[in-house]
Amino acid sequence: MLKIIDLHARVEGEKEVILKGINLEINKGEVHAIMGPNGSGKSTLAKVIAGHPAYEVISGQVLFEGEDILEMDPDERARLGLFLAFQYPVEVPGVSNAMLIREAVNAVRKERGQDEFDPLEFEDFIVDKLKLVEMDEKFLDRSVNAGFSGGEKKRNEILQLAAMEPRLSLLDETDSGLDIDALRIVSEGINSLRTSENSFMLVTHYQRILNYIKPDKVHVLIDGRIAKSGGSELALELEDQGYDWLIKDAHVNGEA
Amino acid sequence: MSRLTEAEAVETAASRKYKYGFTTKMEYEEFPRGLNEDIIREISRRKNEPEWMLEFRLKSFHHWLTMEEPDWPNVHYQKPNYDDIIYYSSPKEKPKKDSLDEVDPDILETYEKLGIPLHEQKMLQNVAVDAVFDSVSVATTFKKKLAEAGVIFCSISEAIQDHPELVKKYMGSVIPTNDNFFAALNSAVFSDGSFCFVPKGVKCPMELSTYFRINNPDSGQFERTLIIAEEGAEVSYLEGCTAPMFDTNQLHAAVVELVALEDADIKYSTVQNWYPGDENGVGGIFNFVTKRGICKGDRAKISWTQVETGSAVTWKYPSVILKGDNSVGEFYSVALTNDYQQADTGTKMIHLGKNTRSTIISKGISAGKSQNSYRGLVKIGKKAHGSRNYSVCDSMLIGSECGAHTFPFIESSNNTSSIEHEATTSKIGEDQIFYLQQRGLDEEQAISLIINGFCKEVFKELPLEFAVEATKLLSIKLEGSVG
Ligand SMILES: Nc1ncnc2c1ncn2[C@@H]1O[C@H](COP(=O)(O)OP(=O)(O)OP(=O)(O)O)[C@@H](O)[C@H]1O
Numbered sequence: 164m165l166k167i168i169d170l171h172a173r174v175e176g177e178k179e180v181i182l183k184g185i186n187l188e189i190n191k192g193e194v195h196a197i198m199g200p201n202g203s204g205k206s207t208l209a210k211v212i213a214g215h216p217a218y219e220v221i222s223g224q225v226l227f228e229g230e231d232i233l234e235m236d237p238d239e240r241a242r243l244g245l246f247l248a249f250q251y252p253v254e255v256p257g258v259s260n261a262m263l264i265r266e267a268v269n270a271v272r273k274e275r276g277q278d279e280f281d282p283l284e285f286e287d288f289i290v291d292k293l294k295l296v297e298m299d300e301k302f303l304d305r306s307v308n309a310g311f312s313g314g315e316k317k318r319n320e321i322l323q324l325a326a327m328e329p330r331l332s333l334l335d336e337t338d339s340g341l342d343i344d345a346l347r348i349v350s351e352g353i354n355s356l357r358t359s360e361n362s363f364m365l366v367t368h369y370q371r372i373l374n375y376i377k378p379d380k381v382h383v384l385i386d387g388r389i390a391k392s393g394g395s396e397l398a399l400e401l402e403d404q405g406y407d408w409l410i411k412d413a414h415v416n417g418e419a
Numbered sequence: 420m421s422r423l424t425e426a427e428a429v430e431t432a433a434s435r436k437y438k439y440g441f442t443t444k445m446e447y448e449e450f451p452r453g454l455n456e457d458i459i460r461e462i463s464r465r466k467n468e469p470e471w472m473l474e475f476r477l478k479s480f481h482h483w484l485t486m487e488e489p490d491w492p493n494v495h496y497q498k499p500n501y502d503d504i505i506y507y508s509s510p511k512e513k514p515k516k517d518s519l520d521e522v523d524p525d526i527l528e529t530y531e532k533l534g535i536p537l538h539e540q541k542m543l544q545n546v547a548v549d550a551v552f553d554s555v556s557v558a559t560t561f562k563k564k565l566a567e568a569g570v571i572f573c574s575i576s577e578a579i580q581d582h583p584e585l586v587k588k589y590m591g592s593v594i595p596t597n598d599n600f601f602a603a604l605n606s607a608v609f610s611d612g613s614f615c616f617v618p619k620g621v622k623c624p625m626e627l628s629t630y631f632r633i634n635n636p637d638s639g640q641f642e643r644t645l646i647i648a649e650e651g652a653e654v655s656y657l658e659g660c661t662a663p664m665f666d667t668n669q670l671h672a673a674v675v676e677l678v679a680l681e682d683a684d685i686k687y688s689t690v691q692n693w694y695p696g697d698e699n700g701v702g703g704i705f706n707f708v709t710k711r712g713i714c715k716g717d718r719a720k721i722s723w724t725q726v727e728t729g730s731a732v733t734w735k736y737p738s739v740i741l742k743g744d745n746s747v748g749e750f751y752s753v754a755l756t757n758d759y760q761q762a763d764t765g766t767k768m769i770h771l772g773k774n775t776r777s778t779i780i781s782k783g784i785s786a787g788k789s790q791n792s793y794r795g796l797v798k799i800g801k802k803a804h805g806s807r808n809y810s811v812c813d814s815m816l817i818g819s820e821c822g823a824h825t826f827p828f829i830e831s832s833n834n835t836s837s838i839e840h841e842a843t844t845s846k847i848g849e850d851q852i853f854y855l856q857q858r859g860l861d862e863e864q865a866i867s868l869i870i871n872g873f874c875k876e877v878f879k880e881l882p883l884e885f886a887v888e889a890t891k892l893l894s895i896k897l898e899g900s901v902g
Pocket residue numbers: 174181199200201202203204205206207208217250
C-alpha cells in the first residue's frame with residue numbers, strides 16, 4: 164500500500180533537515196502506529212506523504228500502490244485514495260461543511276468513474292456517515308471547522324474520512340482532544356471502516372486509542388528517524404518507560 | 420495605429436489572465452484632442468443636441484475649471500493630462516440603430532467575442548442590452564418588447580432627442596454638475612450611456628443591461644446613465660465593462676443617477692472588469708465614477724451590487740439618499756485587487772426620512788502588491804428618526820505584500836437611530852488551500868470555494884447567470900496568486 168524509502172525532508176528554504184531517512188512499509192489491511200516525542204517529525208511525515216507544499220523532499224521515495232507520488236499535487240494524491248486527518252484541522256469560513264464534503268466525495272467518485280452525487284443523493288449518503296461518528300446534522304450547515312470545539316474538529320475529520328472512503332488514512336493525533344466517550348465512538352467508527360483492502364497510519368502519544376484500534380506495528384520516531392519498531396506491546400512499554408532510553412540509543416546511533 | 424500593434428503584443432502575453440484584452444480595428448471620426456468651450460460645442464453639435472443640453476454642458480465645464488482633482492482617496496497615480504485626451508470617439512461608419520444589420524460587423528463581432536451577442540435570437544433570454552462602444556451606443560435590443568410594457572430603454576443620446584422633458588427634469592437632479600471634479604467633467608463632455616424609464620406601476624418585464632467597451636486608446640470614456648422608476652415601478656439593471664490592453668492609461672469617468680419614486684424598486688448591479696494593467700502595473704483604466712440614487716418617495720428602495728475586479732485605479736462610491744420615509748438603501752460589494760491595482764471604494768448612505776434603513780456588505784480581496792480600501796459614510800439626519808444602518812466590512816488578504824484598509828465614517832444627529840458596524844480581516848493561506856486539496860479539490864476549485872464562501876452574501880444579490888460569471892471571474896483573477 165505505502166512504501167517509504169530513505170525519505171529526507173525539510174521546510175522549503177530552510178537548512179535544517181526534519182526527516183532524516185525514514186523507511187516504512189504498510190501493507191494492505193494493516194494498521195501502523197507512529198509514536199515519538201514532540202517535535203520528532205511525525206506530523207511532518209504525514210504532511211510530506213500528503214504533499215504539503217511547505218516541505219521539500221531532499222531525497223528518497225514515497226510509493227503508493229507501487230507508484231511514486233512525490234511529484235503529484237496534493238489533490239491528485241487525495242483522489243488516489245490518500246487521506247490525512249489533520250492534527251490541527253483548518254477553518255474555512257463561509258464554506259459549509261456539507262458543500263466541502265460533497266465536493267470532496269464527488270472529486271473521488273469522479274476519479275473512480277462513478278456518478279457524482281446531486282445534493283439530494285448526497286444527503287442520503289452523508290446521513291449514514293454522520294451516524295457512524297454520532298455527529299449532529301447541524302454540523303453540515305456550519306462553516307468548515309469554524310468555531311468547532313477541539314473535539315468536534317477531530318470528529319469532523321473522521322466524518323470526512325468515512326465519506327471519502329480512502330485506501331490509506333493518515334491520522335495525526337486524532338485522539339488528542341477527544342473526551343473518553345468521543346474517543347470510543349471515533350475509534351469504533353474507524354474500526355468499522357477497516358477492511359482487508361485499506362490501511363491506517365495512526366500518529367498518537369497515547370496507548371489508550373491503541374486499546375480500541377489494535378495496531379499491527381508500532382514505530383517510534385525520534386529526531387526524524389524511526390528509532391524502533393515493534394508489535395503492539397511496544398506501545399505499552401513506551402507508556403511505562405517514556406522515550407528516554409530510546410533517545411539515548413538514537414543518539415549513539417546518530418553519532419556512530 | 421502603431422499603438423494598436425503594441426497593444427496586441429501586450430495582449431498575447433497577458434491574455435490568459437485578461438481574456439477581454441483584444442482590440443477591434445476601427446477607423447474613428449476625426450476629433451481634436453483637449454478640452455475647451457469649442458470642443459464642448461462640437462460634441463453637442465455632432466450629437467445634434469438642443470440648446471438646453473449645451474448649456475448644461477457649458478455650465479458644468481465652468482464649474483470643472485474651478486475644481487481640483489481629489490487627492491484624498493488612498494490611491495496613487497499619475498494624474499491624467501486632460502489636454503491630451505480625445506473627448507469624443509465615434510467609429511466612422513455611423514451605426515444606425517434601427518436594425519442590427521446596419522451595425523458595423525466588426526463591432527458586432529467584438530460583442531460576440533465578449534460573450535454578449537446582440538442578435539436577439541442568440542441573446543440571453545430576458546436580458547435587454549444596450550451596447551456602448553467607446554463613446555457611442557451601437558445597439559439596444561428588445562426595444563419593442565419593452566415599449567409594449569411602457570418601458571423606455573435607449574441610449575441617453577436618443578433620450579435627449581425623443582424624451583427631452585424626462586431628461587431635462589432628472590439629469591443632474593441626483594448628482595449636481597458641481598458635485599465633484601469627475602462628475603463635473605462628465606457633465607461637460609459625456610458622450611453616451613443608457614437611459615431607462617419605467618412608468619408608474621410597471622414591473623419591467625426583463626433584466627436591462629448595458630455593456631461598455633472602451634476600444635480607442637487615446638479617448639476617455641464618459642458615459643452617463645439615468646434610470647427613473649416611477650411610483651411602484653420595478654427594474655433590475657446590470658452593467659458590464661471591459662477594455663483592450665494598452666500600455667497607456669485610459670480615463671473612464673462615468674456618472675450614474677437613479678431616481679426611485681414612492682414604492683419604486685431599483686436594483687443596479689455592476690460587474691466591472693476594465694483592463695487592470697499588466698502584472699507590473701503598466702497600463703489599465705482609471706475608473707473614477709460617481710454613482711448615486713435617491714429614494715425620493717416613501718418606501719422606495721435602491722440596491723447597489725457591485726463586483727469590482729478590473730481597472731488600475733478605482734474611485735467609486737455608489738450611494739443612496741434616503742429621502743422618503745421608510746425607504747431602503749443597500750450596498751453589496753466585492754472588490755478584488757491583484758498585482759498593482761488600487762481600489763478605493765465604498766458607499767454613502769444618507770438618511771433623511773424617518774425609519775429609513777440601510778445595509779452595507781463590503782468584501783475586499785487583496786492579492787499581489789495591490790491596495791484595497793473601503794471608504795464609507797453613514798449619515799443620519801436630524802429628522803431621520805428611528806433609522807437603522809447595518810454595516811459589515813470584511814477584508815481578505817492573499818500573500819503578504821498587499822494591503823487592506825477601511826475608513827468607515829459615521830455621523831448621527833439623532834438618538835432614536837442605530838448604527839451597527841462589524842469588520843474583520845482574514846488571510847487566505849497555504850494551509851487552507853492545502854486542506855481543501857487534501858480533500859481532492861484542485862487548487863482552482865479550492866480558491867474558488869474559499870472566495871465564494873467569503874463573497875456569498877454579495878453574490879446572492881446578483882442575477883443568477885452573472886453570479887456564476889462573477890465567481891469564475893474571481894478565480895481566474897486569482898489564479899497563481901496563493902502560495
Ligand atoms: N512549517 C514549518 N516551519 C518551521 N518549522 C517546522 C515546520 N514544520 C515542522 N517544523 C519543525 O520540525 C520539527 C518537527 O515538527 P512536527 O510537527 O513534525 O513534530 P511532531 O512530531 O508532529 O510533534 P508533536 O508531537 O508535538 O505534534 C519541529 O521542530 C517543528 O518545529
